[in-house]
Amino acid sequence: SSPLELSRYKAASSSRPAPCRLPPRLAWCSIDWEQIRVLEPLGSGGFGSVYRATYRGQTVALKKVKRCSKNRLASRQSFWAELNAARLCHPHVVRVLAASASCPGDPGSPGTIIMEYAGSGTLHRRIYSRGPPLGKACCLRYARHITDGLRFLHRGGVVHLDLKPANVLLAPGDLCKIGDFGCSQKLREDGGEDCCAQLRHLGGTYTHRAPELLRGEPVTAKADIYSFAVTL
Structure with missing residues (x-):
């Protein structure tokens, strides 16, 4: 993200967007725009840009979901998929704190998400940094997390x-x-881990994607186990 983009985002954030309703199950996490202060860009990816910000007095990560002219449906799906983690609270899962189906300064964006700020980078950066390699005890601890x-x-x-x-x-x-x-995808509540027979998955990272997904087979929790093994 360029300094110009950041300044535009800060300026747009100062004016509250028009109200945009989330589904009733997500009403609890609607953003209070007056409580946001954008500090600096952290990075960007295929579906959005992330900023360090403060929200209601705490440091957070603010994600602006990118408008994709080539695949607008994928952009919208990415935004709603991010909210699959809403209301999930666990020490080893990044929490979603607030969200809105609107974005200051970008009316075409699918939305904005405010998340817990981890603050120490990614495991990828840690693995490939110039520092000492991860020891066995550290690898086992990370794997357990x-x-x-x-x-x-x-x-x-x-x-x-x-x-x-x-x-x-x-x-x-x-x-x-x-x-x-x-x-991410939500499994149906009326079945076990193979209950997504009607769903097929096209996203994700090719090098870590489970073979059954590449074959177009149903999504199950086993796909994450494969990706974890590749990560390990």
Whole structure:
């Protein structure tokens, strides 16, 4: 994100957007725009830009979902997929704190999401940094954090579908937190882990994608286990 883009976002944030309703189940997390102060850009990806900001007195990560002219449906799906993690609270899962189906300064954007700020970069950056390699004890600790987070998500009916080191954030205390739910899917509540027979998954990262997804087979929680094994 350029300084010009950041200044435009700050300016747009100072004026409250027109009200935009979320579904009733998400009404609790509507954004109070007057409480946002954007500080600096953190990075950008295929579906959005992330800023460090403050919200209601705490440091947060603010994600502006990108408008994709080539695939607007994918942009909208990414926004709503991110909210699959809403109301999920676990030490090893990044929390969604607030959201809105609007975005200051970009009326075409699918929305804005305010998330917990981890603050210590990603596991990908830690692995490939110039510092000392991860020791065995550290690897085992990180693996336990990730599996604890996955177990919690799967019990809550959420399949991440894009687990990789770049989507595992590091927090103070050397904690791992699973983030970036833009490819996630919710399992139906009336079945087990194979209850998404009607769904097929096209997103995610090719190098970490389970073979059954590449074959167009139904989405199950087992896909995350494969991605975890590749990450490990």
